[in-house]
Amino acid sequence: YTYTAGQILSIGHNPLNDQTAWFPEVTVNHRIIPGLSYLESVWYSLYTSGGPYDNMTLGLVASMYPPIAAVLAVFFVYLLISSFGKKEWAIIAASLLAFAPIFIYKLAAGEHEVQPYTFFALAFFFSMFGLLLKTREMKFASLASLGFFAIALTTNSYLLAIIGVLIYVV
DSSP: OOHHHHHHHHTSSOOSOOSOOOTTOOOOOOOSSHHHHHHHHHHHHHHHTSOOOOHHHHHHHHTSHHHHHHHHHHHHHHHHHHHHSOHHHHHHHHHHHHTOHHHHHHTSTTOOSSHHHHHHHHHHHHHHHHHHHHHOOHHHHHHHHHHHHHHHHHOSOHHHHHHHHHHHHO
């Protein structure tokens, strides 16, 4: 999952055809989810202060964000539930999410998948959208749009955000 970030760090970009496909495929496209790859590349560059590329160091740096994304996702779920209900229900919902086995499995350090970022970005978007509906303040509209762009540019789960908003509107 860090191959595209490694391409960015070693080559400088993601080539359209890097010739890593097997027959009968002739091309392979690693440009599907560019946002996370560029984030990991920036984190790696900051961590190494522009040092040479090492795939093990990239794996270490990419392993840092899933636990951070998990904490932020749980916080934004708490924020969403507490904006519409009691604080006790928000604490219960956040606790259930934090200790769900699949959530722990997917957001443990060492997982280099897109799901940790997706969980964080969806929770951020829905909590900011919920606060926008509750307070009608423009800052939450800006943050909700930032959250949607974070989902749309870095994951394939932007349909979850669109469908969630459409179901709420209907």
